[in-house]
Amino acid sequence: MKLYSTLDRKVTEIVPIKKGQISMYSCGPTVYSRMQIGNIRAYVNWDILHRAFLYLGYNVKRIMNITDVGHMTSDDDFGSDFGEDKMDRQAQKEGLQPIDIANKYIDTVLDDFRDLNILSPSGETIPEDLNYEEVGEYGFTRATEYIEEMIDMIKKIEKNGYTYETKQALYFDVTKIKDYTIFTGQNLDEKNVGVREEVDVDPQKRNPADFVLWMKRYGKYKNHIMNWESPWGNGFPGWHIECSAMSTSLLGEYFDIHTGGVDHIPVHHTNERAQNIGAFNHPSVKYWVHNEWVVNKDESKISKSKGNVTYLPTLVELGFDPMDIRYFLLSINYRTRIQFSIEALEGAKNAREALVRRLRELGDTKGDVIPEYTGRFKKELENNLNMSGVLALINELLKEDLPQKDILATILDFDKVLALNLEECITKKEPMDIPSEINALLEKRMLVKEEKNYEEADRIRNQIENMGYRVLDTPKGQKLEKI
Ligand SMILES: [Zn+2]
Known part of the structure; x- marks a missing residue:
């Protein structure tokens, strides 16, 4: 199999770490609304890849995360850590708790996957009755169920000297990774321009591009609904640590393929890669592969x-x-x-x-x-x-x-x-072209049945049968079958 490797910047032969076996992690949905066509594209594309590996005889171990922790990343290209929590916002809008919002939209993801024939990450057809409670058994990993793994990974990163703590958060210091911007080739100064305003939010933050590993329930977030205890105080994890922690705890420190949309390259995947190096002193992903955007006709972004x-x-x-x-x-x-x-x-x-x-x-x-x-x-x-x-x-x-x-x-x-x-x-049978005289007879038969004139109804049935169609009386009315 050859795929376009974003890091190698070319179509590359995929050589799995273990022969005949593919370990694959796919960035999955954030569940505060229904999926739109751009998200659906990613899941259809990577379903084709998953099925292609199966067809080619590989054993596939695959995970897809579900982001059910509200995260703050804004829609700008710099991925500010101090945006709005969309899960919280949607929860307020619908008068529900954030976790109920997550559960509700996980079910809509499952509905869409089922309708589109998208296999579960575990490689199975998604059962009719699968809902948010059992998604874990099908290879979907819910962020809220992996907080412990995230904390463990952050501890490793901290121990290796890549972090610093402020009153507001525990940060990853991006200057400690020498090839931090390897995906985009940007220099850090260029990247810094977009996130400069964040220094105002947390005056103790050292470099504008540093990103949150653990956000404390403090300041702007002192009333944040979803929160957990941690060595850095009560709070909640940053978005990026979720994928690093779930992928490596389930697929290992090294795995083959990480999929996602091209919009994930400059921030989310750049930071995931930095976290892996921070925790393990080496990158974890052998091949990063990305799908392109779905855009409107005028090339504007569908979001x-x-x-x-x-x-x-x-x-x-x-x-x-x-x-x-x-x-x-x-x-x-x-x-x-x-x-x-x-x-x-x-x-x-x-x-x-x-x-x-x-x-x-x-x-x-x-x-x-x-x-x-x-x-x-x-x-x-x-x-x-x-x-x-x-x-x-x-x-x-x-x-x-x-x-x-x-x-x-x-x-x-x-x-x-x-x-x-x-x-x-x-x-599936094609819709029948029913001659108009038969339709007229069916209508007549319906009327005489309503008048309980069953003799006449039977006579019409025979007449229709002689014309080559069988009439079936079903709870939903008369049905025709070609003889
Ligand atoms: Zn991700």
């Missing part, structure tokens, strides 16, 4: 805070199948920006429906996979998840002069990775 949000249920209400959205997102490489619009989504819908119609024509699903094509499919996956190559391969295969049932079996095999529910879609 939760700007109001131009796009949620899955809204799109379903507009007549899209969740599989249209999955097809749309998987058809574009994770490294390419996606311009989102309803027209673009309609294009994907048409393409997916055309594929389903074509597959339906092939008939029998019980053929044999064609090794030449599964081999080429693997090559496309291994080539930095070349999904446009995969779609082209499907088109080519559909034109081949080979047994139709084998062509179908091969494409259904690809669907282990695409996860577009293709088999279910083609076996």
